[in-house]
Amino acid sequence: MASDKGMRGGLGGGDIDQIRQRVLADDGRKDERGVPIDYECATVVSSLTELSNTQFCDKGAIILPRRLDGDFNGLARRMSGDVYQGKLRGELQSSWQRNVGIAPSWLGIETVRKYAAQTEMFGQELSTILADMDYLESLGRTPLLKVYSYDYDDDTVDRPHADPYTPNYETGEHYGDRYITVYNSKVTRHARNEDAEPVASLDHIRTFRLKPGAPVGTFHNGDIWRQACGENTKVKPFIHWSATEMDDGPKLILTA
Numbered sequence: 001m002a003s004d005k006g007m008r009g010g011l012g013g014g015d016i017d018q019i020r021q022r023v024l025a026d027d028g029r030k031d032e033r034g035v036p037i038d039y040e041c042a043t044v045v046s047s048l049t050e051l052s053n054t055q056f057c058d059k060g061a062i063i064l065p066r067r068l069d070g071d072f073n074g075l076a077r078r079m080s081g082d083v084y085q086g087k088l089r090g091e092l093q094s095s096w097q098r099n100v101g102i103a104p105s106w107l108g109i110e111t112v113r114k115y116a117a118q119t120e121m122f123g124q125e126l127s128t129i130l131a132d133m134d135y136l137e138s139l140g141r142t143p144l145l146k147v148y149s150y151d152y153d154d155d156t157v158d159r160p161h162a163d164p165y166t167p168n169y170e171t172g173e174h175y176g177d178r179y180i181t182v183y184n185s186k187v188t189r190h191a192r193n194e195d196a197e198p199v200a201s202l203d204h205i206r207t208f209r210l211k212p213g214a215p216v217g218t219f220h221n222g223d224i225w226r227q228a229c230g231e232n233t234k235v236k237p238f239i240h241w242s243a244t245e246m247d248d249g250p251k252l253i254l255t256a
């Protein structure tokens with residue numbers, strides 16, 4: 001499909017309107033605080049230990065729903081400004097990282113720790129992020145806090161797709177799952193496997209087309225989830241895309 005640069009990524013205007021209308025609360029049942037306890041496309045768990053230990057079974061993602069306190073929009077604006085002015089910059093530590101050319105606005109745990117120690121504001125928000133990074137590092141992963149200053153305009157991530165493997169940024173090793181938290185701004189959308197048809201593979205990313213009327217789910221700011229990726233045929237791929245079709249400010253996303 002030809003890219004329409006007037007729109008966000010690979011989705012045309014008609015698709016976008018349909019998707020806006022279709023983003024219903026695909027959250028299933030909720031507890032008394034309004035936190036989902038059931039998702040069509042994800043198994044809901046209630047602790048970080050369960051998040052890393054639960055098998056995918058018949059769903060492509062495991063999610064720990066959370067609501068975080070703090071001004072993460074403010075922190076995103078601050079960090080994005082500091083990246084822009086050259087005051088904050090991720091370090092390319094391993095030779096593998098240097099080869100891959102990780103963006104300077106992708107921050108490792110040491111960089112975030114140093115930043116938190118020097119920054120007077122946003123102590124609570126940075127502690128929350130560092131606690132998440134500590135958890136992911138304790139699993140042997142390399143957590144990266146990605147500071148996006150603008151909507152990325154990417155034909156692949158803006159259309160329904162399943163992710164390829166997650167690289168270990170220290171060793172280049174491949175993982176069949178990926179951890180993600182979006183602290184502010186719009187969060188990943190997802191659809192059921194039976195509501196999508198495969199269309200193409202671009203750079204090892206399998207892309208899909210939603211069937212007409214397919215319900216679309218969305219996770220929430222602060223949720224932390226683990227999604228299936230790679231070529232694991234025993235697990236249903238997690239079909240998802242980024243919600244970037246409307247104007248976005250800077251955003252903070254943690255991945256590992």
Ligand SMILES: [Fe+2]
Pocket residue numbers: 157161162163240241
């Ligand atoms: Fe993705």
